[in-house]
Amino acid sequence: xxTKLILAALRKHRLATLLIAMEIALACAxxxxxxxxxxxxxxxxRVNSGVDEKALAVLTLGGxxxxxxxxxxxxxxxxxxxxxxxxSVSVINAVPFNEQGTNGGVTLxxxxxxxxxxxxxxxxxxxxxxxxxxxxxxxxxxQTDDFQSMATFVPSxxxxxxxxxxxxxxxxxxxxxGKEFWCGGFHFRVMGVVAHMARPAAGEGGxxxxxxxxxxxxxxxxxxxxxxxxxxxxxxxxxxxxDAETAIAQIAPDVVLDHEGSRTVSxxxxxxxxxxxxxxxxxxxxxxxxxxxxxxxxxxxxxxxVAQRRKQIGIRRAIGATRGDILRYFQAENFLIVTFGIAFxxxxxxxxxxxxxxxxxxxxxxxxxxxxxxxxxxxxxQLAVLGPALRAAAVSPVVATRSV
Amino acid sequence: xxGYYMDLALRSLKRHKVLTTLMVLSLALGIGACITTTTVLRxxxxxxxxxxxxxxxxxxxxxNAKEGYIAGQTEPPSxxxxxxxxxxxxxxxxxxxxxxxxxxxKIAPQRANERPFYSDGVQTTADFFGLFGAPFEYxxxxxxxxxxxxxxxxxxxxxxxxxLFGGANSVGKTIRMNDHDFRIVxxxxxxxxxxxxxxxxxxxxxxxxxxxxxFLPLKTxxxxxxxxxxxxxxxxxxxxxxxxxxxxxxxGVWVELPDQAAVxxxxxxxANYARQQVAQGxxxxxxxxxxxxxxxxxDQQVVPDDVRLQAGLAYGFLxxxxxxxxxxxxxxxxxxxxxxxxxxxLGATRGAIFGQFMVEAGIVGLVGGLxxxxxxxxxxxxxxxQPAEYASLxxxxxxMFVFTFVVALVASLIAGLLPAWRACAVAPAPQLKAS
Numbered sequence: 025x026x027t028k029l030i031l032a033a034l035r036k037h038r039l040a041t042l043l044i045a046m047e048i049a050l051a052c053a054x055x056x057x058x059x060x061x062x063x064x065x066x067x068x069x070r071v072n073s074g075v076d077e078k079a080l081a082v083l084t085l086g087g088x089x090x091x092x093x094x095x096x097x098x099x100x101x102x103x104x105x106x107x108x109x110x111x112s113v114s115v116i117n118a119v120p121f122n123e124q125g126t127n128g129g130v131t132l133x134x135x136x137x138x139x140x141x142x143x144x145x146x147x148x149x150x151x152x153x154x155x156x157x158x159x160x161x162x163x164x165x166x167q168t169d170d171f172q173s174m175a176t177f178v179p180s181x182x183x184x185x186x187x188x189x190x191x192x193x194x195x196x197x198x199x200x201x202g203k204e205f206w207c208g209g210f211h212f213r214v215m216g217v218v219a220h221m222a223r224p225a226a227g228e229g230g231x232x233x234x235x236x237x238x239x240x241x242x243x244x245x246x247x248x249x250x251x252x253x254x255x256x257x258x259x260x261x262x263x264x265x266x267d268a269e270t271a272i273a274q275i276a277p278d279v280v281l282d283h284e285g286s287r288t289v290s291x292x293x294x295x296x297x298x299x300x301x302x303x304x305x306x307x308x309x310x311x312x313x314x315x316x317x318x319x320x321x322x323x324x325x326x327x328x329x330v331a332q333r334r335k336q337i338g339i340r341r342a343i344g345a346t347r348g349d350i351l352r353y354f355q356a357e358n359f360l361i362v363t364f365g366i367a368f369x370x371x372x373x374x375x376x377x378x379x380x381x382x383x384x385x386x387x388x389x390x391x392x393x394x395x396x397x398x399x400x401x402x403x404x405x406q407l408a409v410l411g412p413a414l415r416a417a418a419v420s421p422v423v424a425t426r427s428v
Numbered sequence: 429x430x431g432y433y434m435d436l437a438l439r440s441l442k443r444h445k446v447l448t449t450l451m452v453l454s455l456a457l458g459i460g461a462c463i464t465t466t467t468v469l470r471x472x473x474x475x476x477x478x479x480x481x482x483x484x485x486x487x488x489x490x491x492n493a494k495e496g497y498i499a500g501q502t503e504p505p506s507x508x509x510x511x512x513x514x515x516x517x518x519x520x521x522x523x524x525x526x527x528x529x530x531x532x533x534k535i536a537p538q539r540a541n542e543r544p545f546y547s548d549g550v551q552t553t554a555d556f557f558g559l560f561g562a563p564f565e566y567x568x569x570x571x572x573x574x575x576x577x578x579x580x581x582x583x584x585x586x587x588x589x590x591x592l593f594g595g596a597n598s599v600g601k602t603i604r605m606n607d608h609d610f611r612i613v614x615x616x617x618x619x620x621x622x623x624x625x626x627x628x629x630x631x632x633x634x635x636x637x638x639x640x641x642x643f644l645p646l647k648t649x650x651x652x653x654x655x656x657x658x659x660x661x662x663x664x665x666x667x668x669x670x671x672x673x674x675x676x677x678x679x680g681v682w683v684e685l686p687d688q689a690a691v692x693x694x695x696x697x698x699a700n701y702a703r704q705q706v707a708q709g710x711x712x713x714x715x716x717x718x719x720x721x722x723x724x725x726x727d728q729q730v731v732p733d734d735v736r737l738q739a740g741l742a743y744g745f746l747x748x749x750x751x752x753x754x755x756x757x758x759x760x761x762x763x764x765x766x767x768x769x770x771x772x773x774l775g776a777t778r779g780a781i782f783g784q785f786m787v788e789a790g791i792v793g794l795v796g797g798l799x800x801x802x803x804x805x806x807x808x809x810x811x812x813x814q815p816a817e818y819a820s821l822x823x824x825x826x827x828m829f830v831f832t833f834v835v836a837l838v839a840s841l842i843a844g845l846l847p848a849w850r851a852c853a854v855a856p857a858p859q860l861k862a863s
Contacts, residue, residue: 040755054745299816321454325755384733
């Protein structure tokens with residue numbers, strides 16, 4: 025009965041109803057997609073690096089010849105180990121999120137025909153594997169005998185540890201232990217698998233490859249010098265890193281300390297994902313503004329309708345409608361309009377998603393975003409109409425007796 | 429007449445303060461978001477060398493193996509090997525030509541008790557400065573003979589000259605970089621094209637900063653084993669340090685071609701070179717490319733995806749705000765049916781009513797634009813505090829200032845169309861009868 029009445033009234037205001045429904049539809053489309061993009065961004069930032077981020081820092085030096093570092097590694101490691109609170113110092117080429125490191129395309133055969141993908145090679149000196157805190161899930165950790173000297177960017181024939189993700193990518197469904205792969209003239213054999221090992225930068229090959237890393241035990245020296253992995257208790261780490269930075273001036277006055285490249289791994293992670301977080305924040309802002317404007321529109325139009333129908337409301341009240349009836353009438357009217365909008369909005373949301381997928385790296389919009397979007401718009405509509413509806417309910421029956 | 433409409437509009441806007449505020453506010457929010465994101469988008473897709481960009485071209489050839497090659501679809505790699513770059517340079521087929529790679533070096537301080545520091549630099553060839561119109565404060569670039577001989581000469585940027593010599597004329601003085609002495613031949617005026625187009629895909633940042641600190645001859649840098657920032661190899665490498673012969677790509681080649689005929693000639697020359705290399709068995713693909721500067725920026729997608737997405741979102745948001753304004757204006761004008769009826773009965777034409785309501789919408793738009801400008805300044809202030817490398821460049825310029833009001837006026841007039849049309853369609857008789 026009520027619904028029929030409302031529909032009849034709305035038919036008189038087709039244009040205004042259509043406008044509000046359109047606004048709701050657009051809001052629904054943007055809301056669903058923006059929420060989805062936020063979820064995607066935040067998902068990215070939750071990558072498991074596999075290392076003890078809170079206990080690790082990296083110190084980067086430059087200004088010496090990589091090919092002939094001389095005794096730099098020995099001087100620096102010995103000097104830094106003397107710092108109080110330092111648990112370990114080891115030589116490594118990169119750490120997760122510091123955007124350095126060496127990438128190389130690997131093949132599953134010596135002839136280089138079966139391409140496996142572009143992976144990151146971590147070359148780490150003795151002690152670095154333990155310091156990183158990587159969790160072995162199969163095979164063994166590098167032993168003293170596994171460390172070999174560098175050929176150009178890796179040792180020429182090495183036993184290596186790979187991440188589980190990479191093992192599953194290269195040899196799906198097989199036991200990776202003992203498997204071989206090549207990178208040009210370099211040969212590798214898998215001796216261990218770790219649960220997680222994120223690469224220093226996920227740039228190449230998209231976000232799905234962020235864990236395609238290989239740890240190659242390497243002796244420090246020629247082409248492996250100047251980047252040091254520091255480990256300390258998380259509480260001590262900031263001051264240990266600061267002390268290490270000051271100590272370098274005495275330990276190696278001839279080199280240049282790279283301040284940008286000397287950070288705790290937690291800092292590096294924060295910096296690495298900052299853009300994603302800013303974008304998520306910005307999307308959140310858009311959603312807030314969008315919902316705000318939509319609510320304003322509903323309030324404006326509902327207020328207008330209430331003012332316009334004062335006389336009718338008075339008559340209804342005079343012939344027996346309660347305040348609750350009037351309140352419910354406006355609430356039901358809003359519910360109907362929003363429902364029209366949402367029905368159309370879901371379609372729009374899917375279209376928008378299809379367009380976004382064409383231009384950006386974005387998966388399909390999962391279906392469950394649609395009911396969430398619908399529910400929030402229903403709630404928004406009801407909240408926005410509450411004020412005007414209460415004002416309508418407060419209209420006195422006496423109004424009916426007055427001629428305008 | 430216009431003055432009378434203004435008066436009517438202002439009266440009506442004042443009468444419905446809440447509704448007016450809502451309209452202005454929602455329009456201003458939409459405009460603010462649009463202007464903020466458009467400013468950033470324009471900044472990022474701007475022309476780094478407006479006077480010269482149409483004459484600058486980026487040459488590409490493809491030394492990769494045959495595997496994975498689809499004729500006409502596979503784009504050539506963005507950088508070149510030393511062999512190819514040197515051939516193109518020595519052919520002198522363009523007005524000017526230069527090969528570019530990025531590097532960095534340790535600079536020893538001029539005074540005692542200061543620490544050495546790192547500076548970004550460019551290793552390139554003599555034509556670089558003329559090619560890109562880099563302005564000199566003192567001295568000039570080096571000569572082709574310096575290129576051939578690998579002379580230890582250097583051109584430094586204004587800010588490095590300030591830091592080392594306090595801004596004085598330092599031509600002829602010596603600086604020590606990577607433990608070698610370099611004679612300064614030139615000092616640039618502040619020069620920092622945005623984006624740093626010559627370095628796209630060579631490594632390093634694209635936007636922001638004061639530009640590169642030092643420029644030195646390519647051969648000198650190679651002799652001193654100052655490796656480039658980025659190397660990509662297409663075959664197994666025996667000696668990565670011997671970059672002159674290694675199958676590795678690391679140089680960008682730019683040429684200046686003053687007119688269409690020169691461009692067509694150079695295209696043929698490049699294609700012939702690739703075909704000849706294929707015939708000799710050095711190449712297996714004969715793909716080449718010669719993009720002009722702006723084309724190269726588009727090809728490299730120098731504008732981040734996020735920025736384009738933000739701009740899209742902002743325009744979507746403006747659309748919703750405009751719809752919102754339509755609804756509110758409509759509500760307002762229908763409420764004034766009686767007033768319209770009286771005016772019509774007293775002789776106002778439909779056109780006059782239409783004009784009156786459009787003026788009212790226009791006023792809402794202008795006020796919304798003014799407020800939107802405030803929101804845009806606020807938004808840009810927020811952008812400047814973002815971690816992006818272009819953050820410091822985000823400022824509102826005169827053209828965006830004008831654009832704000834154009835957007836505001838267009839948006840509000842579009843929003844006003846429907847309500848104004850409905851208003852002028854009101855029939856006077858029933859309205860008069862009802863009262």
